[in-house]
Amino acid sequence: MLKKFLIIFLCFTFVLVLAKTTENSQKTTFQAPALSNSQSWTMVVVPDIQTYIKQIENHGILDMMFAWMVRQKKVMNIRQVLFTGDLVYYNDMGGTIEKDGILGKKNDLISKEQYKAVSRLMERLDGHLPYVLCTGNHDYGITCAQNRNTWFNEFFPTDRNPCTREQLFACDHNAFGINTLENSAYEFQEPPPNNRKFLVITLQFAPTDANLKWARSVADDPRFANHFGILLTHSYMRANGERIQSEDFILNQKGGNAGEQIFQKLVYPSKNIRMVVCGHVCRPDNWEASVGFSTAKNSSGKTVAQMVFNTQAIGGGYSGNGGDGWLRLLEFMPDKKTIKATTFSPFFASSPSTRYLAWKRDARNQFTFELE
Numbered sequence: 218m219l220k221k222f223l224i225i226f227l228c229f230t231f232v233l234v235l236a237k238t239t240e241n242s243q244k245t246t247f248q249a250p251a252l253s254n255s256q257s258w259t260m261v262v263v264p265d266i267q268t269y270i271k272q273i274e275n276h277g278i279l280d281m282m283f284a285w286m287v288r289q290k291k292v293m294n295i296r297q298v299l300f301t302g303d304l305v306y307y308n309d310m311g312g313t314i315e316k317d318g319i320l321g322k323k324n325d326l327i328s329k330e331q332y333k334a335v336s337r338l339m340e341r342l343d344g345h346l347p348y349v350l351c352t353g354n355h356d357y358g359i360t361c362a363q364n365r366n367t368w369f370n371e372f373f374p375t376d377r378n379p380c381t382r383e384q385l386f387a388c389d390h391n392a393f394g395i396n397t398l399e400n401s402a403y404e405f406q407e408p409p410p411n412n413r414k415f416l417v418i419t420l421q422f423a424p425t426d427a428n429l430k431w432a433r434s435v436a437d438d439p440r441f442a443n444h445f446g447i448l449l450t451h452s453y454m455r456a457n458g459e460r461i462q463s464e465d466f467i468l469n470q471k472g473g474n475a476g477e478q479i480f481q482k483l484v485y486p487s488k489n490i491r492m493v494v495c496g497h498v499c500r501p502d503n504w505e506a507s508v509g510f511s512t513a514k515n516s517s518g519k520t521v522a523q524m525v526f527n528t529q530a531i532g533g534g535y536s537g538n539g540g541d542g543w544l545r546l547l548e549f550m551p552d553k554k555t556i557k558a559t560t561f562s563p564f565f566a567s568s569p570s571t572r573y574l575a576w577k578r579d580a581r582n583q584f585t586f587e588l589e
Contacts, residue, residue: 247572250293250561254550258294258408261286262545263348264301265451265496267355268529269539270334271306273325278542278564283341285563286544290346293546297405297415298346301496301527302353302422302451305331308367309359329368336372347380351419352399353451353497354466362422362466365392373398384417389431391421400428402435404444411553416444416489422451423466423473429482436487445588446490453479453495454525458511461498480513488517491588496527501534508545508581510558520588522556541565543577554587 252259269279286295309328326334342348354362356369370391375398376382389400399421407413418432436446453476454460461476469475474482476495484490500506509525524545532541542564548557560582566575577583 247566247575249566250289250546250559252293252548253557254548256408256410256551257548258296260297260299260547260549261295262299262301262494262524262526262547264527264540264543264545265303265353265499265529266300266335266539267303267306267353268535268537270304270331271326272536272539273334275539276334276338278539280338280341281567282542282544282563283338285566287341287345294408295346296407297417298342298348299417299447299449299494300348300350301449301494302351303355303496303529304335304350304353304369306355307331307360308356308369332368332372339373342380343378344380347384347403347405348378349381349401349403349417349419349449350398351449351451352421354422354468357422357468362468365468367399369399370395370397375401387435389428400424400431402432404441407549411551413553414441414444416441416446418446418448418490420448420450420479423464423468423475424450424479425472426474426482429474429479432483433487436483436490441489444489446487446492448479448484448490448493450479450493450495452476452497453493454509454511454523455498456506456509456525458509458523460523484513484515484521486516488515488519490515490521491519492522493524495523495525496529498525499527499530501530501537502532504528504531504577504579504581507531508560510581510584510586512586522586522588524558554589555585556588557585559583 266279269275350373352369357367358364375385375388384403384405385401386404387402388396391397391399401419403417405415418435420428420432452461460480463475484493507527511523513521513523515521526545528540528543532538542562544561546559546561560577562575565571
């Protein structure tokens, strides 16, 4: 009996030592993000941030993510930041926590207060980095896309960020006939020696046929024929790579297009749209349902990369910490065809005790693809 106990004890001790050794090895071998080629540049994709915003204690994590981007601007040669939508959890939910018990601990800020919080945190990027926003279903209506009413335009006017303003060249009318960033287009140029030009078109959640027609006219403009086109829209694809066929939101029922229609009416016929970036879909603490990548061919036979990145429920679900600080880093290589995707968390990287968790290294989160 004593011998059996001794064997179990020794095995248990060995496992503990091995785990500790592995953990220490991971901690000591941590490498901060860096370009793999000195002539590369980085585009950062920020997932849906609504879960960071709705709980006050999560604001610090989002602020840390923004501060990291600003600090790494030169090191990573960051030239563009894309936000996948759902900036807030509720656009216009009224009532109070005390009186109505609507929100409770899961949603500390109501209505316009959430936009105020987003706006305040985004000030860290203003004047330092250009960023392109798209609106998600939670950014409209009362709780979720009941109508096109939104506080977005009050807090994110066209002239807000001077870095973005330099790239912005066109806006489409929103549902109320006003030119806003809800549907907008941007042009920027990658650094020397390549100097390749990029076109970014962003579309509101459930874009209408009129929105898609406008976007198509931008993409088809001869001035952008040789640009690398990127479409940013909130809802487009599921994590398994399948484009969303239909959705039940009121805005979709009133003529808003889902992912497959966006592809057929805009992406497929446009010769220069080479990448689509979206968010929207996720499941609590489930990476396989929250991030995905696939490719498709457009009408010219060119490959279009399609990427969904939405980690808002990683780190405790929809009432967790907002997403564990994850960012998608896209390194555009100087050969003009290779793009390296990595997934990094400044939140975990901020402490020696957690920085071994700062990289997500599986094939879903670290991969390379080519677009000729």
